[in-house]
Amino acid sequence: MISVGIIGFGRIGAEHAGWLAVADGIRAVAASDPTPARRELAEQRGLRTHETVEGLIADPGVDVVLVSTPTAMHLEHASAALRAGKHVMIEKPMALDFSGARAIAQLAQDGRRTISVFHNRRWDVDYLTVKRAIDGGVFGRVINVESRIGQWASCVGPAAREWHPSWRNEAEYGGGGLYDWGSHFVDQLWQLMLPARPVRVLAQLRGNVWTSDCDDFARVCIDFDNGAVGMVEINTTTTRPLPRWHIDGTLGSADSPFSLKFDTSRWAQLSFAPASGAAPRDILIARRGLNQTQIWERFAGACCGECEPAISVASVLTTMMLLDAARESSRTGRAITIDSSTSNA
Numbered sequence: 001m002i003s004v005g006i007i008g009f010g011r012i013g014a015e016h017a018g019w020l021a022v023a024d025g026i027r028a029v030a031a032s033d034p035t036p037a038r039r040e041l042a043e044q045r046g047l048r049t050h051e052t053v054e055g056l057i058a059d060p061g062v063d064v065v066l067v068s069t070p071t072a073m074h075l076e077h078a079s080a081a082l083r084a085g086k087h088v089m090i091e092k093p094m095a096l097d098f099s100g101a102r103a104i105a106q107l108a109q110d111g112r113r114t115i116s117v118f119h120n121r122r123w124d125v126d127y128l129t130v131k132r133a134i135d136g137g138v139f140g141r142v143i144n145v146e147s148r149i150g151q152w153a154s155c156v157g158p159a160a161r162e163w164h165p166s167w168r169n170e171a172e173y174g175g176g177g178l179y180d181w182g183s184h185f186v187d188q189l190w191q192l193m194l195p196a197r198p199v200r201v202l203a204q205l206r207g208n209v210w211t212s213d214c215d216d217f218a219r220v221c222i223d224f225d226n227g228a229v230g231m232v233e234i235n236t237t238t239t240r241p242l243p244r245w246h247i248d249g250t251l252g253s254a255d256s257p258f259s260l261k262f263d264t265s266r267w268a269q270l271s272f273a274p275a276s277g278a279a280p281r282d283i284l285i286a287r288r289g290l291n292q293t294q295i296w297e298r299f300a301g302a303c304c305g306e307c308e309p310a311i312s313v314a315s316v317l318t319t320m321m322l323l324d325a326a327r328e329s330s331r332t333g334r335a336i337t338i339d340s341s342t343s344n345a
Contacts, residue, residue: 001025001026001028002025002027002063002064002300002303002304003027003029003030003061003062003063003064004020004026004027004028004029004030004062004063004064004065004066004084004089004171005028005029005030005031005032005050005056005057005059005062005064005066005110006028006031006032006047006056006065006066006067006068006105007031007032007056007057007065007066007067007077007081007133008033008067008068008070008073008277009031009032009038009041009042009049009069009216010031010033010038010159010160010163011069011158011159011160012068012091013031013038013066013068014041014042014067014160014185014252014292015292016028016068016118016292017031017047017293019044019292019293020044020293020296021292022049022258022293022296023244023296023300024062024126024226024300025297025300025301025304026296026297026299028045028047028066028177029047029048029061029062029064030047030048030049030050030056030059030061031048031050031056032049032050032051032052032053032056032139033049033051033113034051034052034163035144035162035226036183037098038128038160038162038163039051039148044058046336047236048061049264053077053080053328053340054080054263057080057081057084057086058084059211061287063082063086063087063088064084064086064087064088064299064303065077065078065086065087065089066088066089066090066091067081067088067089067090067091068091069294070167070173070174070175071093071095071096071173071174071175071179072099072172072173072174073094073173074094074095074096074104074174075091075095075096075100075103075104075315076092077079077265078090078095078104079103079104079107079175081105081146082107082108082111082113082139082226083107083111083221085111085112085129087113087115087299087303088104088108088115088116088267089113089115089116089117089118089296089299090104090114090116090117090118091117091118092117092119092184092315093117093174093179093184093187093237093319093323094117094317094320095278095318096321097120097169097319097320097324098317098320098323098324099322100315101316101319101320102201102314102317105312105313105314105317107180107298108313109246114299114302114303114309115313116247116302116309116310116311116312116313117311117313117316118292118295119183119184119187119311119319120291120292120295120314121184121185121187121292121296122186122188122191122289122296122310122311123284123288123290124263124264124266124267124289125132125264125265125267125268125287125289125291126173126190126244126245126256126265126267126270127151127184127188127286127287128191128266128286128287128288128289128332129268129270129283129284129286130192130245130247130270131191131238131286132284132286133247133254133270133272134192134247134249134284135329136252136274138249138251138254138283139195139247139248139249139250139251139252139253139254140249140250140251140252141228141250141312142193142228142247142248143194143227143228143229143249143250144228144229144230144245144246144248145189145229145230145231145234145245145247145248145328146230146231146245146246146247147185147188147189147230147231147233148231148232148233148234148235148237148241148242148243148244148245148246149177149181149185149230149233149234149236149244149258150220150233150236150238150240150241150242150258151198151235151236151237151260152236152237152239152240154169154210154216155167155168155169155175155176155177155181155210155234155236156168156169156210157178163251163291166238167296168180169210169211169213169214169330170211170213170214170218171213172212172213172257174209174299175211175213175214176205176207176214176215176216176218177216177217177218177236177273178203178205178215178218178220178234178323178327179233179323180234181234182218182323182326183231183233183236183287183319183323184233184237184324185234186222186232186319186323186326187316187319189222189232189319190222190230190282190318190319190322191315192230192276193224193226193228193230196224196225196226196228197224197225197338198222198223198224198225198226198240198318198322198338199223199225199319199337199338200223200335200337200338201220201221201222201223201322201326201335201336201338202221202329202335202336203219203220203221203325203326203327203329203330204217204218204219204330205218205219205326205327206218208237209236209237210237215234215330216236216237216249217234217235217236218232218233218234218235218253218326219231219232219233219235219328220232220233220326221321223335225232229271241258241260242258243255243256243257243258244256244257244258244259244266244267245267245270247270250275250299251274251275251276252272252273252274252275252276253272253273254270254271254272254273254283255270255271256268256269256271257269258268265285268285268286269282270283272280274285278332290310294310295310298310321338322338325337325338
């Protein structure tokens with residue numbers, strides 16, 4: 001049985017403990033958190049606790065470290081765990097920037113440790129439905145893909161209240177919509193367009209209502225080398241959300257409804273309007289992909305040398321490159337050229 005220690009027992013750290021509780025071959029056994037109330041919760045879940053990150057990393061009963069601290073801490077915590085000889089899983093996004101992510105990846109390679117990033121939304125049923133329809137030629141040649149979240153609510157959401165719950169609205173911690181939902185949606189978008197590769201990014205990141213420190217509105221436009229364009233928009237400042245997905249192709253267009261409950265089954269309800277003028281029809285919903293527990297089980301297999309992790313670090317480096325480009329584009333007001341060959345994806 002592979003044993004996991006969780007750094008940061010906030011909302012998502014506690015959720016991981018639940019997913020691991022029903023996994024085969026891997027279990028959460030320990031957690032570290034500076035907040036007594038969160039350590040108490042971990043103990044109620046049957047985990048031994050450490051007040052410090054150093055204590056957890058030094059725990060000889062921990063084989064794998066999950067880094068589920070704020071984004072700005074990922075590089076420090078993942079690096080410390082790798083140097084201590086632990087395998088590492090990191091909550092998304094991998095780090096604050098591409099250089100930090102690449103440094104983590106190099107440490108893992110040098111130490112021959114298994115590493116992955118928890119981009120679980122690569123298996124959301126709405127994404128898989130869109131991907132199957134594109135790959136199956138439903139749209140013909142894809143012209144435009146738009147991927148959105150809209151709400152009148154901060155990204156802080158259901159954060160644990162015991163430790164600085166507003167960190168997702170603060171740049172110091174790696175807050176903002178681009179790092180939050182945006183890291184998932186940018187990751188989905190470039191993989192959706194494969195084998196096309198991203199070549200250019202133009203972005204607008206603004207703090208309007210919930211924060212002036214980072215972005216509560218993020219729009220990222222990506223040009224691909226096959227001529228298609230894609231857009232990710234995280235808009236937490238709208239009372240009239242737009243469709244979750246909108247896709248245009250030479251054979252027709254489709255969109256799917258928004259869901260303020262983030263219901264992926266509803267997001268997967270794509271209505272296709274053929275360019276021929278034929279009656280609109282629903283696109284067949286894909287089978288569900290890996291769930292969170294299965295991602296962990298794959299990681300356990302990878303730690304044992306039996307398979308590769310469900311999410312390769314090489315692929316995540318492309319996502320980090322695009323997030324870097326989006327921030328640079330917004331800062332400078334110009335399009336940023338992408339050389340995705342440097343990501344080794």
